[in-house]
Amino acid sequence: MTTTTLEAPQPSGAQSARVQSATRLNFARVVRSEWIKLRTLRSTLWLFAIFVLLTIGFGLLMAATLDTSDGPAVDAETQKSFTVMVATLGVSFTQLVAAVLGVLIISGEYTTGMIRSTFAAVPKRLPAFFAKAFVLALATFVVSLGSIVATALITAPILASQGVEGQLLDGEVMRALVGGAGYLTLVALLAFGFGAILRNSAGGIATVLGLILVVPTVLGILAAITQAVWVQNLSAFLPSNAGALMYAIGDGSFMGGPPVPTGNDIITLDATEGFLVLVAWVVVLFITAAALIKRRDA
Numbered sequence: 001m002t003t004t005t006l007e008a009p010q011p012s013g014a015q016s017a018r019v020q021s022a023t024r025l026n027f028a029r030v031v032r033s034e035w036i037k038l039r040t041l042r043s044t045l046w047l048f049a050i051f052v053l054l055t056i057g058f059g060l061l062m063a064a065t066l067d068t069s070d071g072p073a074v075d076a077e078t079q080k081s082f083t084v085m086v087a088t089l090g091v092s093f094t095q096l097v098a099a100v101l102g103v104l105i106i107s108g109e110y111t112t113g114m115i116r117s118t119f120a121a122v123p124k125r126l127p128a129f130f131a132k133a134f135v136l137a138l139a140t141f142v143v144s145l146g147s148i149v150a151t152a153l154i155t156a157p158i159l160a161s162q163g164v165e166g167q168l169l170d171g172e173v174m175r176a177l178v179g180g181a182g183y184l185t186l187v188a189l190l191a192f193g194f195g196a197i198l199r200n201s202a203g204g205i206a207t208v209l210g211l212i213l214v215v216p217t218v219l220g221i222l223a224a225i226t227q228a229v230w231v232q233n234l235s236a237f238l239p240s241n242a243g244a245l246m247y248a249i250g251d252g253s254f255m256g257g258p259p260v261p262t263g264n265d266i267i268t269l270d271a272t273e274g275f276l277v278l279v280a281w282v283v284v285l286f287i288t289a290a291a292l293i294k295r296r297d298a
Contacts, residue, residue: 030122030131038105038135047101048139052147054097055090059151062086063158080173081249082164087152088180088247094147095212095240098140098184102191103204105136110199125293133192133286140188145181152177172249179246179271186278187212190239193285197292212240233267239281245274 038044063086106129109115122128152168159165167173187208195204216238223231235241248271269277 025122025127027127027131030127031134033121034128034131034135038139041108043104043108044101044139047097047104048143051094051097051143052150054093055144055147056151056154058090058093059086059155060158062089063155066159066162066164076167077249079164080167080170082159083152083156083167083173084176084247084249086155086159087148087177090147090151091180091184091247094144095184095187096209098144098188099191099208099212100205101140102136102188103195103201103208105132105195106192107195107199107201107204111201126290129196129290129293133189136188136192137185141181141185144184145178148177148180175271176247176249179248179275182275183243183246183278186243186275186282187239189282190278190285193282193289196289197285211238216240229265233265236267236269237277239278242269242274242277245269245271246278 066082066086109118118128119125156168168177190211191204191208194208195201198204198207216235219231219235219238222228223235
């Protein structure tokens with residue numbers, strides 16, 4: 001008796017190439033993997049929900065309590081300032097949420113040990129790092145811009161009853177609203193950089209919140225006491241002070257931004273320069289984090 005052995009057909013050269021192409025690791029697949037991680041984490045969903053609620057809630061609160069009946073007629077520039085101020089009032093609070101989110105996205109994997117699996121799947125490591133940053137930036141910008149625009153639309157009828165027209169299609173107003181979303185996105189990336197460097201959730205959150213909240217207050221007090229020019233100039237380059245100009249109308253003083261110093265030797269920044277300063281902070285942190293990720297063990 002003879003038996004016949006059936007051999008599996010071998011793929012042709014073209015079929016083999018298609019299989020390898022389908023399984024080849026590329027940046028788009030890494031981004032897709034990081035997106036799945038981001039949207040399946042409960043902490044992320046809760047933080048974004050808080051993000052939206054704070055933005056809309058504080059905007060409604062300010063619009064409802066605004067009273068212009070006893071003052072002079074509100075001119076066009078002041079109306080634009082009111083519109084932006086109401087829509088972006090929550091930024092002062094949601095920046096804390098963005099900072100916590102940015103740290104947790106990367107430090108959480110170090111805490112759970114999942115980072116070893118991530119780097120095993122992406123041996124070069126840096127594509128995974130930049131994919132996480134890309135997904136974080138995109139999600140934060142979309143949610144923050146949607147929240148700010150929704151607040152502006154919801155509060156527009158309330159402001160109109162006070163004699164304040166929304167002027168949402170005005171170029172300066174639109175720039176400020178987008179700038180608020182951009183600021184929150186850069187804060188999240190700033191925190192992401194600290195989280196990647198420190199690899200510890202508590203340490204990363206404490207560091208970024210200290211930089212955003214504590215350091216400007218300390219320098220403000222020091223500048224008021226000493227009147228030192230260098231202190232005022234240094235304060236202008238802090239992330240929160242420079243970033244506040246991104247969503248301010250005019251010099252930012254009406255919006256509750258950093259006070260505009262006076263004097264020939266005082267450095268003053270505009271919205272574009274404030275944006276570039278904040279980007280420079282993020283770039284420096286990312287370069288440092290990327291170098292450490294390549295050198296350190298997971």
